[in-house]
Amino acid sequence: MPTLSEENYLKAIFHLGYGHSDGVSTNAIAYKMDTKASSATDMVKKLAEKQLVNYKKYQGAKLTEQGRQAAVAVIRKHRLWETFLVEKLNFSWDEVHQVAEQLEHVESEKLIDELDAYLDFPKFDPHGHPIPDKNGHIHKTEKLKLSQAPIPNTYICVGVNDSSAEFLQYLDKIGIALGTPIKVLSKEVFDESLTISIGGGQVHISKLVASNLYVNFNH
Amino acid sequence: MPTLSEENYLKAIFHLGYGHSDGVSTNAIAYKMDTKASSATDMVKKLAEKQLVNYKKYQGAKLTEQGRQAAVAVIRKHRLWETFLVEKLNFSWDEVHQVAEQLEHVESEKLIDELDAYLDFPKFDPHGHPIPDKNGHIHKTEKLKLSQAPIPNTYICVGVNDSSAEFLQYLDKIGIALGTPIKVLSKEVFDESLTISIGGGQVHISKLVASNLYVNFNH
DNA sequence: ATTTATTTTTAGGGTTGACTAAATAATTCT
């Protein structure tokens, strides 16, 4: 069984390596884990010994299948707990992360199975992220970044990339939640900022914001 | 904030010292924590430095008010989680302890407040133990050990002293749950074992079992 | 009241996961 710290590193490596096929640099890991590169090197070595990552000096770390399973299991728990907090305990989507970071490490297969059932087998967490199933399979969904969506057009917000409280509170403020229809009116050529319409009101958002919003075609 | 390990020691000292006014011996703490006496001494010193216990060499440890508050807060969380597991996630009373031991260390005031509300402010956990309130107050209940109850008489099972899976599964087997009426028919003088009647059937239980069962008068 | 047994503490280590500082490899720039 991975330790708490190992689980956190595995998660970090999973997220950093998602979609890429090359190794994740120790520097990137250190940055994500808010620690020093030397600590990341140490941990990566330990994970390699435990067959959770493949690691060759100066070439970063890549999860093994075993490591991926462990990482995805933690992510599954994280997202199920986030869903629980929002659906049952009146948490808002900007409050869940910190608490789920702790809950995700609780070890009990029955607990997570029952929680899954209790929540009626949710497919997405409160940020629109897919919840891996018991076998570690992650349902791929069609979605695109609002920053890359053709305009003019109307979309539905289906998720966020950045789950920080600051970003989510900003979205609350301008009226964007999961499921909100977003009508993109125009894009500024200079800075790629967008003018969008939400529930009647008109809002101007930066490219950075648009690139952290996932949308789907309205069909 | 106490560390995870400190919280566990505080809990142990609280339980061991409950009702007594003298210090809890390091040996007793070590036994309860399943570690060595030297480790207990180390930790007790650390807790003393943090003003969570009063400690004088060779005289055991006593919780300070601050330490008691911390211990009770953990116990409150433990019992609320146990209640959640049984009421919402189909756990049986012999399965909850291990998982609650982990959940009790999750740190979030909102989480525990909301959980409390979600469970409709329960007063007792699945083993009949009182759940401390937010202010650390523990509701004292009238109850007596079945081993000390006058006979013949009929009682209601209101709690257990031993919450181990083995004991609870034994109770399941002989048909005792919280709220079960227990009619005590006779006591054997030799070993203080009891012949009791539960839901029609007649059962013979040892003194040890009887001393781990809390009952109330049937009124 | 000594001796014996038990409990508790101290001394000295081990492991995990972090750190700083220095060394080495890889990359980028000119």
Add this chain to the structure above:
DNA sequence: AGAATTATTTAGTCAACCCTAAAAATAAAT
């Protein structure tokens, strides 16, 4: 290519929490 920069690793520490073995204090027994 050679120099400068950046990334990565190594070496040496540190704190938390545990351990074993030995010493010291307390309690029990004769």
